[in-house]
Amino acid sequence: MGAASRCTSCLCCPFKCLACGLFSCLCSILISLLVIAGVLALVLYFIFRPHMIAATVDSAALATFTLTPASALAYNLTVAMTVRNPNKRVGLYYDNVEALALYEGQRFGFAPLDPFYQGTEASTQLAPVFGGQQVLEGDVTAANFRTQQSAGAFDVEVKLNARLRVKVWAFKVRGPRARISCPLSLPAPGAASPPAFKPVDCKVWF
Known part of the structure; x- marks a missing residue:
């Protein structure tokens, strides 16, 4: 049927x-x-077996870091950092690379960096330099600045952003956007007998 x-x-x-x-x-x-x-x-x-990239701040120093009564931050920050590709069979291209400097969550510095390629298990040294003047917002930010200035050290965050391309054999494919965050505690400019800088491991996510 x-x-x-x-x-x-x-x-x-x-x-x-x-x-x-x-x-x-x-x-x-x-x-x-x-x-x-x-x-x-x-x-x-x-x-x-792709692995997460690793990043370390090897040294950093504030030559200038002052806040005017009008909340304008004058700054000069130098950073030396190492980015490492731990993968044994995967190469990485870093495009649209930019370094940012933040204080109390507010960006005060920006430094574009040249794109670069990392072969397998290779490391790359980067040296972004931040200098200029930027107005910071908020009375709390100004109050925290004065507190940290009295303590002799400032909490600064350095970020690195890049668009990745992955190379496997002769093939290249578009990868994720890598975001690297490095929290730093830096001696105030002119501090007497500042402690030696200890390398800081950064957080990496995609």
Whole structure:
């Protein structure tokens, strides 16, 4: 009864049966491609085992860091940092590289950096320099500045942003945007006998 009904349906509307057959075939192909892509991605992951990049601030110093009564921050900050690619089979291209300097969550410095490439297990030294003047907002920020100035050290954050491209063999694919954050506590300019700078490990996320 059911088979006869399907045959009658196909005889009455052959285009409907053809459309159903094509749709079923396309679905099967699509599912097969998704499964193959998933298996391939899993195999590549276990072969290459990509690891998070690492970053360290090796040294940093404030030559100038003063706040005027009008809340204008005059600053001169130099930073030396190392970015490392720990992957054994994956190369990394860093594009649109920019370094930022922040105080109390407010950006006061910006330094564009040249794009660069890191081979497998390679390290790159970067030396962003921030200098100029920037108005800071908020009475709390000014109060915290005076407190930290009296204590002889300022809490500054240096960030590094870059768009990654991943190189596997001869293939290059667009990667995520890397964000690196480095919280620093730096002696106030002119501080007597400032402590030696200890390298700071940065936080990295994508």
